[in-house]
Amino acid sequence: MISKSFLASLLLMAALCSTSSAQHIELLTSGTKTSLRGLSVVSDQVIWVSGSAGNVGRSTDGGKTWQWTVVKGFEKRDFRDIEAWDDKTAVIIAIAEPANILKTTDGGQTWKTVFTDTTKGMFLDAMDFADSKKGIVVGDPINGKAFLAITNDGGNSWQQFTGTAIGVQEGEAFFAASGTNIRYEKNGLFSLVSGGKASNLLDPRNTQKLDIIQGREMTGANSIATWKKQAVVVAGDYENNKDTTKNCVLSADGMKTWYAPVTRPHGYRSCVAYITGQQLITCGISGVDISNDGGMNWQLIATESYNVCQKAKKGKAVYLAGGGGKIARLVD
Secondary structure, eight states: OOOHHHHHHHHHHHHHHHHHHHOEEEEEEOOOSOOEEEEEEOBSSOEEEEESTTEEEEESSTTSSOEEEEOTTOTTOEEEEEEESSSSOEEEEEESSSEEEEEESSTTSSOEEEEEEOOTTOOEEEEEESSSSOEEEEEEEETTEEEEEEESSTTSOOEEOOSSOOBOOTTEEOOOSSSOSEEEOTTSOEEEEOEESOOEEEETTEEEEOSSOOSSTTEEEEEEEEETTEEEEEEEEGGGTTOOTTOEEEESSSSSSOBOOSBOOSSOOSEEEESSSSOEEEEETTEEEEESSTTSBOEEEEOSOOSEEEEOTBSSOEEEEOGGGOEEEEEO
């Protein structure tokens, strides 16, 4: 006779499998000649993307239609990250030298340069905003220190960070692959993950080595996501994108300690996001994975390449973006 507890376990496993198998990625648009690495999902309806060749895209109807703009004077630049607050207002960062940050308040019709730095070796990687006013941007190390700048007025002006400098090791830097390697809190605290020859969790108070693949230029952590005291970091080897070696770590105690998942994401992953406290999505050039148990087990749901994924700030929709102007959404 089958015990009730065993039967309950079977039913739970079946339910989880059914949920996972039903989830898939629906392509919304592609073909635009740009590689998209910046994504900001304001709501279920309002989505902004940014990419190579000076391209910025915007949708106000949940991805059904898109308005594309090539920012004048930046036709040969790459916008690796974007942050938007509504259908009119957004900030983008441009690589490499000179470092530029631009802002629009008219839906992308015009852009104003709000920050410029001509320092040799300058390369802005990612930015994050704690709210509509407070934001931070991180760039590759200059003279062995991470470059950091902050804004307190919604990106209208930026000042170089004057707090405790964050030192990095030789060969350690920050990937500009998804704009999610830094997290900024309302209290002014921030954390960022590094990659390359060393992979660490960094903040002005502490350097914590991550048990992540590292040691070569294209290895290390790419993205960090948090949910209350939970956190997840994804990583990988860009040059061996199907390798799952040490490509993910989890924390349940506010990033004090870390542990590996039981089933790892299926390859190099450049971005990760919480959908709920238990459901997560991660993507990279070898595919898209979903976890329905807080990141302990990951299931591959697509083999198509995507650079970035994000859940709506005000809503439930989840969108992804990648090469060839490809934009998609997660469908349950």
